[in-house]
Amino acid sequence: MISDFQTNTVYFSDLINTLPSFKESSKQIISTLNSFEVKFKFLPETKDIWARDYMPIQINSSEYIEYRYDPDYLQGNSKGYRDLKSYPEIICDSIGLKTIKSSLIMDGGNFIKSSNCIIFTDKLIKENCHSYSRIELIKELQKTFKVDRIIFIPWDKNEEYGHADGMVRFVDDETVLLNYLYKNDSDIINPLKKAGLKLEYLEFSKKTNNKFNWAYINFLQTEDLIIIPKFGIDEDYQAYEQINSYYPNYKGRISQVDVTEFVKKGGALNCISWTTKE
Numbered sequence: 605m606i607s608d609f610q611t612n613t614v615y616f617s618d619l620i621n622t623l624p625s626f627k628e629s630s631k632q633i634i635s636t637l638n639s640f641e642v643k644f645k646f647l648p649e650t651k652d653i654w655a656r657d658y659m660p661i662q663i664n665s666s667e668y669i670e671y672r673y674d675p676d677y678l679q680g681n682s683k684g685y686r687d688l689k690s691y692p693e694i695i696c697d698s699i700g701l702k703t704i705k706s707s708l709i710m711d712g713g714n715f716i717k718s719s720n721c722i723i724f725t726d727k728l729i730k731e732n733c734h735s736y737s738r739i740e741l742i743k744e745l746q747k748t749f750k751v752d753r754i755i756f757i758p759w760d761k762n763e764e765y766g767h768a769d770g771m772v773r774f775v776d777d778e779t780v781l782l783n784y785l786y787k788n789d790s791d792i793i794n795p796l797k798k799a800g801l802k803l804e805y806l807e808f809s810k811k812t813n814n815k816f817n818w819a820y821i822n823f824l825q826t827e828d829l830i831i832i833p834k835f836g837i838d839e840d841y842q843a844y845e846q847i848n849s850y851y852p853n854y855k856g857r858i859s860q861v862d863v864t865e866f867v868k869k870g871g872a873l874n875c876i877s878w879t880t881k882e
Contacts, residue, residue, distance in 0.1 A: 605749055606662040607719045607774065608825040611879035613643045615659065617650035617690075620876060625865050626653065632861045633824075633831065633873075640829045640857060647878070648698045651690040654871055656769070657711040658690045659878040660703050663750055670696065670703035671710045676731075677765055706748050708732060713767035713875055718774040721753035721799070727766030729756065755799045757792045760785075769874045770822050772796070775850050781806055783821045804850055812837045816864065822872035823847070826879055833872045834860040 620630040660668040709731040716723040784807035820843035824831040834840040
């Protein structure tokens with residue numbers, strides 16, 4: 605499977621350029637990508653900015669898995685719910701991308717991948733319980749995404765969407781970086797260690813009361829660049845220094861961008877981007 609650190613092209617919903625509240629952050633992101641010569645494109649036919657959630661998973665140069673994107677947080681009859689649901693098939697058709705359809709119900713914010721392992725919160729089990737037992741689900745995930753290791757960690761109910769991309773990220777195939785919020789949470793740590801992964805922690809010697817400091821781990825990563833959120837608080841520099849330390853192969857290729865307006869809406873840089881190897 606194509607890992608984040610093998611990708612070379614970044615896609616965004618075209619809405620980040622057209623919605624006024626995001627224009628300044630979008631300009632900074634695009635300027636950063638240009639300065640590091642990272643290729644980027646925009647997705648038409650999107651209904652919200654969270655491209656990671658609805659775009660398919662790339663397995664190799666020719667296989668993209670399109671899962672069933674029908675999240676509980678966009679269900680309901682009132683305006684503002686169903687109206688925000690993007691349809692992957694329409695978007696992929698619009699950019700000429702052929703996909704392989706899967707019956708699995710999921711969204712990409714709850715899909716943390718290396719080349720041989722995937723981490724989900726156990727919300728995925730609940731979403732698919734009518735079609736698969738836990739054992740059947742693991743087998744289906746292994747077959748669909750062509751990996752051996754499938755890891756489930758508990759859904760942090762303080763995060764309504766049930767996503768893992770604010771909790772943990774891969775440093776390399778055998779190491780993960782865990783958000784400071786979970787440093788003492790054995791229910792989250794134990795499944796990762798049981799799977800043979802080494803753990804590092806993104807933590808802060810000095811913390812403000814800023815409610816956005818969870819979001820540093822929700823960075824954008826390609827093979828050539830990491831872009832980290834910043835908010836004008838003490839943790840900005842600490843996060844930058846630690847990520848430089850944990851990702852030494854990116855020396856000189858780690859940047860920060862103010863994404864406060866995105867984080868106010870519940871996501872950060874990984875959430876708004878879809879990365880591929882082209």
